[in-house]
Amino acid sequence: MRKSDKKLDNQIRLALTDVCESALKKIHGFEWLTHSAQYDRFPDSLRVTCIFDTNEHLEAFKASTANQQLQQQIQDELQPIGIRIRTIQKQVAYDTEENCERFHDGNWARRLQDG
Known part of the structure; x- marks a missing residue:
C-alpha cells in the first residue's frame, strides 16, 4: 500500500468510526462495521x-x-474527505455474527476475505 493510500484508508476509518458509533446507539442488533478497498480501483x-x-x-x-x-x-461522512460513491447500494454490504460463526467458525478475517 502506498503512503497516500494508507493516509486515505486512515481518513476512511475515522469517518466510518463516526457512522459506527451512531449506528450502535440507533440500530437494534448493529454490532460493528469495516471497510476494504483496492486503491488502484478506488x-x-x-x-x-x-x-x-x-x-x-x-x-x-x-x-x-x-x-x-x-x-x-x-455517504455524508465520506463526502468531506473527497469520496463520492456512485452506487452506495452496491458498495455497502451486510453480514451477521450468526453467519460468521456458522460458516467460518467465527473467523472474520477469513469470512471477509472469502467475500
Whole structure:
C-alpha cells in the first residue's frame, strides 16, 4: 500500500468510526462495521460491511427505512474527505455474527476475505 493510500484508508476509518458509533446507539442488533478497498480501483472498489448480531435483526433492519438512512450517513461522512460513491447500494454490504460463526467458525478475517 502506498503512503497516500494508507493516509486515505486512515481518513476512511475515522469517518466510518463516526457512522459506527451512531449506528450502535440507533440500530437494534448493529454490532460493528469495516471497510476494504483496492486503491488502484478506488473509489469503485470501496466496500463497507455492516455487521449485525443475528439474521433476524439484520432482516428487520433491511426492511426498515434505517437501511437507507445508514447508507446516506456513510455517504455524508465520506463526502468531506473527497469520496463520492456512485452506487452506495452496491458498495455497502451486510453480514451477521450468526453467519460468521456458522460458516467460518467465527473467523472474520477469513469470512471477509472469502467475500
